[in-house]
Amino acid sequence: MDQKALAMFSHLSQSLHFAKTARAHHISPSTLSRAIQRLEDEVGGELLHRDNRTVVLTDIGKKFKIYAEQQLEQWHSFKQSLAEKQIELTGKLHIYCSVTAAYSHLPPLLERFRARHPLVEIMLTTGDAADALEQVQNQSVDFAIAAAPEQLPRSVYFHHLDTIAMAVIAPTMACKVQQQLSENVLTWSKIPIILPEHGAARKRFELWYRKKQQGKPMIYATVSGHEALVSMVALGCGVGIVPQVVVDNSPVKDKVRNLANIGEIEPFELGVCCLNQSKAQPLIKAFFQAIS
Amino acid sequence: MDQKALAMFSHLSQSLHFAKTARAHHISPSTLSRAIQRLEDEVGGELLHRDNRTVVLTDIGKKFKIYAEQQLEQWHSFKQSLAEKQIELTGKLHIYCSVTAAYSHLPPLLERFRARHPLVEIMLTTGDAADALEQVQNQSVDFAIAAAPEQLPRSVYFHHLDTIAMAVIAPTMACKVQQQLSENVLTWSKIPIILPEHGAARKRFELWYRKKQQGKPMIYATVSGHEALVSMVALGCGVGIVPQVVVDNSPVKDKVRNLANIGEIEPFELGVCCLNQSKAQPLIKAFFQAIS
DNA sequence: ATAGTTCGTTGCAAAAAACGCAACGTGATG
DNA sequence: CATCACGTTGCGTTTTTTGCAACGAACTAT
Numbered sequence: 001m002d003q004k005a006l007a008m009f010s011h012l013s014q015s016l017h018f019a020k021t022a023r024a025h026h027i028s029p030s031t032l033s034r035a036i037q038r039l040e041d042e043v044g045g046e047l048l049h050r051d052n053r054t055v056v057l058t059d060i061g062k063k064f065k066i067y068a069e070q071q072l073e074q075w076h077s078f079k080q081s082l083a084e085k086q087i088e089l090t091g092k093l094h095i096y097c098s099v100t101a102a103y104s105h106l107p108p109l110l111e112r113f114r115a116r117h118p119l120v121e122i123m124l125t126t127g128d129a130a131d132a133l134e135q136v137q138n139q140s141v142d143f144a145i146a147a148a149p150e151q152l153p154r155s156v157y158f159h160h161l162d163t164i165a166m167a168v169i170a171p172t173m174a175c176k177v178q179q180q181l182s183e184n185v186l187t188w189s190k191i192p193i194i195l196p197e198h199g200a201a202r203k204r205f206e207l208w209y210r211k212k213q214q215g216k217p218m219i220y221a222t223v224s225g226h227e228a229l230v231s232m233v234a235l236g237c238g239v240g241i242v243p244q245v246v247v248d249n250s251p252v253k254d255k256v257r258n259l260a261n262i263g264e265i266e267p268f269e270l271g272v273c274c275l276n277q278s279k280a281q282p283l284i285k286a287f288f289q290a291i292s
Numbered sequence: 293m294d295q296k297a298l299a300m301f302s303h304l305s306q307s308l309h310f311a312k313t314a315r316a317h318h319i320s321p322s323t324l325s326r327a328i329q330r331l332e333d334e335v336g337g338e339l340l341h342r343d344n345r346t347v348v349l350t351d352i353g354k355k356f357k358i359y360a361e362q363q364l365e366q367w368h369s370f371k372q373s374l375a376e377k378q379i380e381l382t383g384k385l386h387i388y389c390s391v392t393a394a395y396s397h398l399p400p401l402l403e404r405f406r407a408r409h410p411l412v413e414i415m416l417t418t419g420d421a422a423d424a425l426e427q428v429q430n431q432s433v434d435f436a437i438a439a440a441p442e443q444l445p446r447s448v449y450f451h452h453l454d455t456i457a458m459a460v461i462a463p464t465m466a467c468k469v470q471q472q473l474s475e476n477v478l479t480w481s482k483i484p485i486i487l488p489e490h491g492a493a494r495k496r497f498e499l500w501y502r503k504k505q506q507g508k509p510m511i512y513a514t515v516s517g518h519e520a521l522v523s524m525v526a527l528g529c530g531v532g533i534v535p536q537v538v539v540d541n542s543p544v545k546d547k548v549r550n551l552a553n554i555g556e557i558e559p560f561e562l563g564v565c566c567l568n569q570s571k572a573q574p575l576i577k578a579f580f581q582a583i584s
Numbered sequence: 585a586t587a588g589t590t591c592g593t594t595g596c597a598a599a600a601a602a603c604g605c606a607a608c609g610t611g612a613t614g
Numbered sequence: 615c616a617t618c619a620c621g622t623t624g625c626g627t628t629t630t631t632t633g634c635a636a637c638g639a640a641c642t643a644t
Contacts, residue, residue: 001294018621028604033622035602044581045374050621052610060374067370071363078359082337082352289336310592320633325593327631342592344639 001042003075005035006068009047012036013065016048016055026160026269039064083116090119093283096136096144098129098199099225101270104245105161106145109272113290120283128224130199136273142284143274147200157279159272159288166204166265167244169256175236181259188212192220192238194229200268201226205241208265230256241265293334295367297327298360301339304328305357308340308347318452318561331356375408382411385575388428388436390421390491391517393562396537397453398437401564405582412575420516422491428565434576435566439492449571451564451580458496458557459536461548467528473551480504484512484530486521492560493518497533500557522548533557 004025012021012032022032040047047061057065097106102124110122125141132146136156145161152158170181180191188209196202209217220238223229226246233240234255247253272291278284296317304313304324314324332339339353349357389398394416402414417433424438428448437453444450462473472483480501488494501509512530515521518538525532526547539545564583570576 003293019619029621030605030623031603037622038602043374044371044577052621053612053619055621063370063373067366070366074359074362078355079336081355082335285336311590321592322594322634323632329593330631344592345590345641347592 001039003072005039006071008032008035009039010065010068010072012048012055013057013061013068016057018050018055088119089117089283089286091283092121092123093287094123094125094141096125096127096132096141096146098132098144098146099126099227101129101145102126104249105270109145109161109291113287116290117286120286128197128199133273136275139275139278142278142281143272143287145270145272148269148271148273149200150203152273155276156273157276159292160269161271162269163267164270165244165267166201166208166241167247168239168241168259168265169230169233169247170239170259171233171236172255172257173234173236177236177238181239188214189216189218191218193217194220194232194238194240195222196226196229196242197222197224201242204265204268208241243268293331295364297331298363300324300327301331302357302360302364304340304347305349305353305360308349310347380411381409381575381578383575384413384415385579386415386417386433388417388419388424388433388438390424390436390438391418391519393421393437394418396541397562401437401453401583405579408582409575409578412578420489420491425565428567431567434570434573435564435579437562437564440561440563440565441492442495444565447568448565449568451584452561453563454561455559456562457536457559458493458500458533459539460531460533460551460557461522461525461539462531462551463525463528464547464549465526465528469528469530473531480506481508481510483510485509486512486524486530486532487514488518488521488534489514489516493533493535496557496560500533535560 008021008025008027011024012018015021015024018029018032022029025032027035036047043060043064045060046058047064049056049058049061095106106124114120114122125135127135129146132144133149133153133156135141136144137153147164148158148160171177177192180187193205195205221232223232226242227250229240229242230247230250231252232238234250234252239259240256244258247256247258250256272288274284279288300313300317300319303316304310307313307316310321310324314321317324319327328339335352335356337352338350339356341348341350341353387398398416406412406414417427419427421438424436425441425445425448427433428436429445439456440450440452463469469484472479487497513524515524518534519542521532521534522539522542523544524530526542526544531551532548536550539548539550542548564580566576571580
């Protein structure tokens with residue numbers, strides 16, 4: 001009966017789909033199933049009737065949905081009312097940010113934080129996403145915004161922000177690549193590909209390409225920095241793999257197009273990470289409070 | 293941030309005393325301390341300022357108190373609104389009840405339960421409190437109302453109802469006992485004592501008497517059934533030990549008086565107990581829902 | 585003074601709760 | 615008929631919670 005369980009129920013009562021809600025909250029379906037069972041136990045009745053094919057809210061469930069959302073709303077406004085009375089924090093907060101995330105995800109976070117703690121000096125370092133964890137573990141920075149690695153080190157705390165979909169893009173202009181793509185049988189090994197130098201996006205590509213079993217890819221270029229990659233694709237150099245969000249924000253997005261039906265590329269998770277031991281520090285604690 | 297934690301905070305914010313609130317909720321002070329720490333962590337600020345001598349609500353604490361009590365109230369009224377729409381349960385519910393508890397604690401419980409489930413047939417068996425657990429473990433009854441034993445068997449679930457204070461009572465009429473009690477130096481070993489045959493009350497007496505270190509007690513009579521005991525005391529046979537609640541409800545309560553300043557007798561815990569494995573049964577579940 | 589109390593907190597080990605994985609049963613789909 | 619999608623459950627592991635004992639601080643009584 002904590003906020004988390006109520007939020008999950010609220011989401012589920014809209015989606016009526018355990019797997020989707022579980023994904024949205026980054027838990028396994030079984031965990032969600034049990035969380036709902038716990039709620040039903042506490043309420044003392046069935047909240048959702050599930051008959052192996054469909055999920056529907058029961059009468060009790062409908063009432064509880066209202067209750068749950070009222071609850072969440074009240075908790076939120078309670079926190080809000082406290083935020084106004086907070087003592088002013090001062091000091092420096094050193095943030096490391098992957099270029100990818102810097103312009104898409106950092107601004108709203110910083111905005112919320114600065115609104116509450118205007119006296120805190122923010123030092124922003126941008127760099128390669130792959131180095132983010134290292135920077136955090138070095139204690140060179142207080143925290144970083146980066147993709148979640150496959151294996152999160154024990155000492156690092158990761159707070160999820162967003163799920164980043166990957167996109168395969170091609171130029172829209174007439175060029176050799178365009179021609180190859182329009183052939184009936186796509187021969188991937190002959191299509192020039194432009195890749196990020198390393199990092200999460202690169203790993204996602206390798207995984208995706210291996211599934212195609214079409215021999216070695218023809219790598220036209222590797223680029224450090226996703227934005228430049230979009231430009232190269234726009235110029236007609238080849239097909240590129242980048243996070244969708246980079247495409248959406250690119251000034252040349254009209255000159256590239258997404259390729260569909262070419263197999264799913266696994267998205268990656270973007271989040272804020274810091275050392276577990278640093279979570280208690282006032283500034284870092286305040287930051288997490290502000291953004292969550 | 294569950295109902296329990298909020299209730300504890302609410303109580304604590306009134307008592308401003310960790311030990312008292314912990315006792316009231318049947319947990320250790322350390323558990324309470326940590327529960328409050330968890331709340332403070334979730335809220336993101338100190339709720340109660342404690343300086344090793346005093347406990348006071350902070351500003352945030354005052355706000356949270358309002359929030360918490362609103363929460364509890366809403367939860368309660370939500371449950372209330374559901375209770376009206378409950379499906380009718382039918383069947384038999386077999387209750388074993390110690391005589392002591394039968395007239396003091398059972399009626400309000402049954403009343404609440406019957407109001408919601410009028411079709412359930414209730415079978416009440418009264419008997420010695422000491423046999424209650426056995427009856428439950430035998431599955432002779434669905435549940436029992438009885439004193440908590442020192443060692444609760446693993447298989448048995450115990451739901452606390454009340455803390456029962458013990459009383460030492462003497463006749464008010466002029467008699468030999470009365471005379472003995474008015475002497476300057478009380479010689480306990482010469483005062484006739486009337487005791488319950490066995491059970492929690494008897495054990496409490498033995499503990500209490502041992503502390504006095506006055507040799508063997510002079511046991512005038514042992515009685516099975518507390519009510520009869522009060523009568524014997526009223527008749528002037530001796531001094532008796534019974535739960536205070538028995539005295540209060542006795543028809544002869546004017547003919548006995550409490551002895552004070554004779555050392556504390558440890559109270560015992562009265563509650564509802566059933567087999568852990570039976571808790572899931574609809575009728576038993578409904579009963580616990582109705583009474584809690 | 586000083587020994588004894590009363591308080592709330594913390595280290596620690598044990599118990600309980602929550603979690604994810606894998607397997608399952610059940611309808612729908614092709 | 616095989617396959618798929620979906621929610622649930624058994625099971626071993628990890629995380630969280632709990633009570634006991636010990637502690638330090640601050641009053642009280644002798």
